[in-house]
Amino acid sequence: DGGITQSPKYLFRKEGQNVTLSCEQNLNHDAMYWYRQDPGQGLRLIYYSQIVNDFQKGDIAEGYSVSREKKESFPLTVTSAQKNPTAFYLCASSIAEPNNEQFFGPGTRLTVL
Amino acid sequence: GNSVTQMEGPVTLSEEAFLTINCTYTATGYPSLFWYVQYPGEGLQLLLKATKADDKGSNKGFEATYRKETTSFHLEKGSVQVSDSAVYFCALSGTGTASKLTFGTGTRLQVTL
Numbered sequence: 001d002g003g004i005t006q007s008p009k010y011l012f013r014k015e016g017q018n019v020t021l022s023c024e025q026n027l028n029h030d031a032m033y034w035y036r037q038d039p040g041q042g043l044r045l046i047y048y049s050q051i052v053n054d055f056q057k058g059d060i061a062e063g064y065s066v067s068r069e070k071k072e073s074f075p076l077t078v079t080s081a082q083k084n085p086t087a088f089y090l091c092a093s094s095i096a097e098p099n100n101e102q103f104f105g106p107g108t109r110l111t112v113l
Numbered sequence: 114g115n116s117v118t119q120m121e122g123p124v125t126l127s128e129e130a131f132l133t134i135n136c137t138y139t140a141t142g143y144p145s146l147f148w149y150v151q152y153p154g155e156g157l158q159l160l161l162k163a164t165k166a167d168d169k170g171s172n173k174g175f176e177a178t179y180r181k182e183t184t185s186f187h188l189e190k191g192s193v194q195v196s197d198s199a200v201y202f203c204a205l206s207g208t209g210t211a212s213k214l215t216f217g218t219g220t221r222l223q224v225t226l
Contacts, residue, residue, distance in 0.1 A: 042218040099145035099206045104156035
């Protein structure tokens, strides 16, 4: 079955540590996205990538980094510079054309202790 | 820029009641409009979409009509079930880069017996 996988589902880290969240898709989509969701709020775009080896900052990129070395993979690193990293992180993908829906993974809940 | 405004929740209904969740938008050009649903602890699933004015999207008993004159895309269902309890997000896709989506803040629906 085609889809998007995110791992792990729950992640705990100590303050000051970098952590990398995994996102893999087998939908053959060119575009991939990372969102952050906080309780009672909508989704905020962190980074997106329309093609391998290229990515752009979203609305809240500070304290995060990404890479896009393969079409299927778009890992997100939450760095120690992110002041409030505890949140639910969602990865999505789509074909790289306007007006198309995005397909979402199940999410990773990150808790920084 | 683009924006989406949804009615604030939570919306609490009895089973078999009629549902309306209001969504209005601001956008340039002719965006596509989407409704996504999020069940607790999960990612978002596309519920329905409409790509041009007067289109009606429908799925699982839910409907929404793209009204350009009122810049609205209200979600309706004639008879809700307990299993419809979730958070519903209205979103629009700009006509610019790729398929970047702008989301509303979400509306929580709780259906009781």
